[in-house]
Amino acid sequence: MFARAVIAFSMLSALTPAFAFAQAQPATLTEEEKLEQDFTNPLSTLPQLIVRDSYTPANYGPCTVGPCERNLETNQVIVRPLIPRVPPNALLPVPQLIRPTFALVTTQSSRGGTRTEFGDLPLFDLAVLPWINREKTGFLVGAGPTFVFPTATSTSAGQGAWQAGPALGAIYSGIPGLLLGFVAQNPVSFAYTSPSRPPQNTFTFQPVLALHLWDKWYLRSAEANWAVGWHRHSPTILPLSLGLGRTLVRPGLPPMSFFVTGQWTLYRQFAPISPQTTINFGVTFAFPQFEKLFKL
DSSP, rough: OHHHHHOOOHHHHHHHHHHHHHTTOOOOOOHHHHHHHHHTTTOOOOOOOEEEEEEEEEEEBBBBBBBGGGOOOOOEEEEEEEEEETTTTSSSSSSSSEEOOOEEEEEEESSSSEEEEEEEEEEEEEEEEESOOHHOOEEEEEEEEEEOOOOOOSTTTTEEEEEEOOOOOOOEEOOOEEEEEEEEEEEEEEEESSOOOOOBBBBEEEEEEEEETTTTTTEEEEEOOOOEEEEOOOOEEEEEEEEEEEEEOOOOOOOOOEEEEEEEEEEEEOOEEEEEEEEEEEEEEEGGGHHHHOOO
């Protein structure tokens, strides 16, 4: 099932640009459509800040003599800035996109019930590839390193491992009102906070979709992260998210986008405890006054 889903998404991503080129239609966007894509695009050069709450009312898990883990309600609050850097302020002679993710997670407590702790800190630093002309092709591609810092304040809230690996992001926006893309990462552990911590080697894939509907409303899918562990009996989880977003522009306030998405775990393997259904509530704040400094 997992392989079929990956193949289906790959075929969709491959066929969509081909259809766009066959139509030879220029990607002219309204102000609302541009904001919708910038608020969903992980490779956007619009400086922004995302605040999201992911509430999981039910989990997959065993029911033992003690508390039934599948009935535990968990929660995760993330704060995710997107920081673009361009020469001469960048470390490289090409634009860079830096995205750290700060997390506050509610996990199961050893005494029963749940508790809230700080999670690990993932961060990627993607350099935009200069030889792909976005104006002509509709593609934006970035590559660079990804890191995971073991900042969790409890063993259940993080993996307890320093990790580093490659990251690749690609976005296609050649069809007016539609954005498709992904961010793929594969951090690998090389040091640990405790000798009891297991090694980590996980491939993550974040599919991205934004489709303009009407006025300031758009269809959105950017919260789900597929995870495939390469070690024997490591967890594999394939969720899918879909929901609605709305842009909001008011004089004297930064442009904003509010969104609500539902998330379902379609497939899991070797993951005894994992989210079953999740509701994501979020808001994105943009800072266009700095965009001229970071424009590609």
